[in-house]
Structure formats: structure tokens, C-alpha cells
Amino acid sequence: MAALTGKSALVTGGSRGIGAAIAKRLAQDGADVAITYSASPERAQQLVDEIAKAGGKALAIKADAADQAAVRAAVQQAATEFGKLDILVNNAGVLALGSITDFLPDDFEKALSVNVRSVFTAIHEVVKHMPDGGRIITIGSVNSERMPFQGGSVYALTKGAVASFTKGLARDLGTRNITVNNIQPGPVDTEANPASGPFADTMLGLMALKRYGHADEIAAMAAYLAGPEAGYITGASLLIDGGFAA
Numbered sequence: 001m002a003a004l005t006g007k008s009a010l011v012t013g014g015s016r017g018i019g020a021a022i023a024k025r026l027a028q029d030g031a032d033v034a035i036t037y038s039a040s041p042e043r044a045q046q047l048v049d050e051i052a053k054a055g056g057k058a059l060a061i062k063a064d065a066a067d068q069a070a071v072r073a074a075v076q077q078a079a080t081e082f083g084k085l086d087i088l089v090n091n092a093g094v095l096a097l098g099s100i101t102d103f104l105p106d107d108f109e110k111a112l113s114v115n116v117r118s119v120f121t122a123i124h125e126v127v128k129h130m131p132d133g134g135r136i137i138t139i140g141s142v143n144s145e146r147m148p149f150q151g152g153s154v155y156a157l158t159k160g161a162v163a164s165f166t167k168g169l170a171r172d173l174g175t176r177n178i179t180v181n182n183i184q185p186g187p188v189d190t191e192a193n194p195a196s197g198p199f200a201d202t203m204l205g206l207m208a209l210k211r212y213g214h215a216d217e218i219a220a221m222a223a224y225l226a227g228p229e230a231g232y233i234t235g236a237s238l239l240i241d242g243g244f245a246a
Helices: 017-028 041-053 068-082 105-126 153-176 200-205 215-226
Strands: 008-011 032-037 058-062 087-090 135-139 179-185 237-240
Touching: 008 017, 008 068, 017 032, 017 041, 017 087, 017 135, 017 215, 032 041, 032 068, 041 058, 058 068, 068 105, 087 105, 087 215, 105 135, 105 153, 135 153, 135 215, 153 179, 179 215, 215 237
Parallel strands: 008 032, 008 087, 032 058, 087 135, 135 179, 179 237
Antiparallel strands: none
8 A cells, every 4th residue: 555545635836846746756655636836727737637647636726826815725625625635735936036135025025925925824724624643844945044145035035934934833733743844955957947057057066966956856755754654753844955055
């Protein structure tokens, strides 16, 4: 029996990149999986079809992470479809870069809405539908611990916020044996940040392992935290960064 057989999960921002890799891995491990997406319905459906073809059950829900009502509704829809939600992965995020002297207030509000408010909203709603012993996982960033270049202050702020939020939530939900953890990736080879991109040489120069990470490696850590062997891990921010923060 697969480790997550009988479990149900929601992965926000799950149509591509790290989110898609996590959704596929959770499904591979036996979970029913819902994903949210803000654009690209074709890609979201392609992932759902891929999971179904492999024998899993999946659902795609349109929900912009900047729209808190849509985030809440997505959690409710997934919980209704599956009857419960055992696992929440807060993966949706935006990369907000720019000098603080030029950073636009609207861009700041969007970064907060997607990277912080949507995490609060999804968790606030999911605990109503999550059995005791559930798993909450947020995809943060190594930049909450190390920001070695200019222009990343707002992004670091948002990722530092969810790292701190994780600690408090672990206390709040510990009496229900719900674990809350924060995965902090370093550079990962995705469409948004390709290993062959213009920043690759700079990033590699900051790392102990001279390569980008793979989305499947982040998914493997998420699957472990979602599984039965990780029941004693909570309130943790776990680096998977190739030594970026070393």
C-alpha cells in the first residue's frame, strides 16, 4: 500500500513547476490531489489527465492566489470533492524583485497577497476540513535566511513571514497532531528560473553544489513531510538549497 493511500491533498499553484511535481508525487504515493491555477487551464487539465492515466484521482480548480475569496472557495471545493483534506501544500507564490526606492505599492500588495495572505487564508479554511493528524506544508524560500543580492528585500520579507508563521502554527495545531512545516528551496530549474537563465552563473557561484535543484527533489521532501514517517517534525523550516545558505 502506498504511503498516502486514503489521503487527500490540495496543492496551490499546482499546474506547473514545483507545484506540478508535488501534485504528481503525492498522487504517485496514493493521495487524491486537487490543484489550483490562476491561468493556463490547458496545463492544469493536462496534469489532471496525467494523474488519472496513472491510476490516480485529481481535480483542477481555478483560483488566483491574490484573490482571498477564491482561495477560500478552492479549499472548500476540494474538501467537498474529497470529503476531507488531509494535506495542504501552499505552493503558489510570486517572485517580487526591485529596489526598495522604486518598489511600487501595488506590487508590494500583490506580493503580500500571494506569498503571505493566501497562505493564511488557505490554512484558516483548511483546518475546518482537516482531520487530526493532518499535514500543512508551505513552500518558502532560502531567501528568508540569505539574500545575497540587491533587490530582494520584499521577497525576503514575505518568505520570512511564512517561516515565522510556521512556528506559531505548529503550536496552535499541535494539540490536534497536525504538523506544520516550511520547505525552503534554493535555485530550482523551472520555467520561471531556468538553469540556463541569465542569473544562473551568479546563483551557481553562491552554492556549494554547482547545480540547480530539480522540482522532483522538492516534491520528494514534500511527500516525506506529508507521509507517516514525518509525524514528529513540526514548526521546521527545512533547507533544500544545494548549500546556498551554507
